[in-house]
Amino acid sequence: MAKIWRQVTNGLLVLCVLVTLTLGVGVATHFQEVEQLVKTYTLLRFQALEPINTDKLMEGAIRGMVDALDDPYSTYLDAKTYRHLQESVAGSYGGVGLLITLDEKDKRLMVVSPFKGTPAQRAGIKSRDYIVAIDGRDTTGMDLETASNLMQGQPGTRVELTILPAGESNPRKVTLTREIIKVPTVDGKILPGHPGTGYISLTMFNEQTPADLGRLLNELRQQGMQKLILDLRNNPGGALPAAVDVASYFVAKGPVVYIADQKNTEALMARGYAQPLPLVVLVNKGSASAAEIVAGAIKDTGSGTLVGETTFGKGIVQTIFPLPGGAAVKITTHKYLTPGKHDINKKGITPDYVVPMDPQLEQQVLARAPDLERDVQLQKALEVLGK
Known part of the structure; x- marks a missing residue:
């Protein structure tokens, strides 16, 4: 019984936070949407067969709000992904050396360009090639930060990319060994x-x-x-x-x-x-x-x-x-x-x-x-x- 009351208390606390935030940004008139939000949280937290903790629900809510912009360049960065991005801006990270984007027409993962002298460039990956899979994982619907995170990793480890060159119908698989991408700019x-x-x-x-x-x-x-x-x-x-x-x-x-x-x-x-x-x-x-x-x-x-x-x-x-x-x-x-x-x-x-x-x-x-x-x-x- 004590455990149930703790869950209810935590749920009500999160509920209060969500409602307060919603009111605070000037959308108090959207009562139905607020009600839907509260109801969905309660159902997921207490009725789902595989319960999910509050941290995951809150992270999902944040990610969903950013995704609602429908902008391939706007995204939620978890702590690990954000750390990788900071390393890249500072000048070095472990990866294959690709800048990627989402194609505007069909939202497919597309290469902007490979960095000079990196594993990606040596493998012949070119600007406007599509990346259709990373280590066998289909990239359809994948956001940019998730894709970048999958391609980055410890130097010496491998990652397999399935590449579809622009204008072609037959993809090819390329296995790349990650390196320290410390590009002399x-x-x-x-x-x-x-x-x-x-x-x-x-x-x-x-x-x-x-x-x-x-x-x-x-x-x-x-x-x-x-x-x-x-x-x-x-x-x-x-x-x-x-x-x-x-x-x-x-x-x-x-x-x-x-x-x-x-x-x-x-x-x-x-x-x-x-x-x-x-x-x-x-x-x-x-x-x-x-x-x-x-x-x-x-x-x-x-x-x-x-x-x-x-x-x-x-x-x-x-x-x-x-x-x-x-x-x-x-x-x-x-x-x-x-x-x-x-x-x-x-x-x-x-x-x-x-x-x-x-x-x-x-x-x-x-x-x-x-x-x-x-x-x-x-x-x-x-x-x-x-x-």
């Missing part, structure tokens, strides 16, 4: 045979990227760099502040990007430390998010010329809100506009010079970039700089 040199022409590749945007880029730019200038090719191909993006800082090396003044929420639009301004020089930016369909912020700022301000293919088209920004107990919610809170007030979400940025590349050739040349012999986009960039 910045790499570059003076191009052989092209004195004075620098080449810098950015693989993603994390907390380390702006400082690493600044150091490399200084080194290349000391080596006589007078022109630059900035390669953002297959760059899946990353942290917004890092994108603004990176763009500030090339955009002399004015807005880098406009960030708009429900009520306001704010301009994020260039930091004022640019040293302009002739610049070509390489982009492709794997250039997304923060990479598009940088490319859009450079194009709209006339700070450089874009060469390649239309970018991915992710023009929205997520904010992470920590919750008690180590969990968090990630919610789409803003959209961004380029300095010319262009909304590129689901559209992408069309380069000044469109240079298509065969997907198989693209995979090969990006794996060993800069490939002066076979990379037609890089060759076009050199031609543009020559003019």
Whole structure:
């Protein structure tokens, strides 16, 4: 009897919390919905054949509220997933090296791009490939954070991905061995045979990227760099502040990007430390998010010329809100506009010079970039700089 009374007491306590929260956010008029919520909690807690504890019910309620947004980028992050995400933003984690999204049409799990030099790229996984299963688990209806969590893990362990290339009907299975994905986000040199022409590749945007880029730019200038090719191909993006800082090396003044929420639009301004020089930016369909912020700022301000293919088209920004107990919610809170007030979400940025590349050739040349012999986009960039 005492046990039953404890269950009832706990249930009533949770009930009070739910009702108080509901009233507190201004939906007291939705009496029927509140009644449904209370009734459902009571049934699940005390009538289900396999009772579920209150913690699980509360977590499910939070997850369900976020899922109700019907936004593939907004999600509930349990403590483990949130910790993995923090590691990734900081610059390293155990995994296979993929940035993923949900296809807008049928909500299938899709690759934005593989990170350079990672198990995913070495296995030939490409931008816009579909991931139809992870270790045999069907990804239909799976949220992004669950999928990321399944692919991450201890270095040396294996994960099997079932991949369906875009436009094909026969999937293939790929077994990848997880590694420490500590992506060196910045790499570059003076191009052989092209004195004075620098080449810098950015693989993603994390907390380390702006400082690493600044150091490399200084080194290349000391080596006589007078022109630059900035390669953002297959760059899946990353942290917004890092994108603004990176763009500030090339955009002399004015807005880098406009960030708009429900009520306001704010301009994020260039930091004022640019040293302009002739610049070509390489982009492709794997250039997304923060990479598009940088490319859009450079194009709209006339700070450089874009060469390649239309970018991915992710023009929205997520904010992470920590919750008690180590969990968090990630919610789409803003959209961004380029300095010319262009909304590129689901559209992408069309380069000044469109240079298509065969997907198989693209995979090969990006794996060993800069490939002066076979990379037609890089060759076009050199031609543009020559003019």
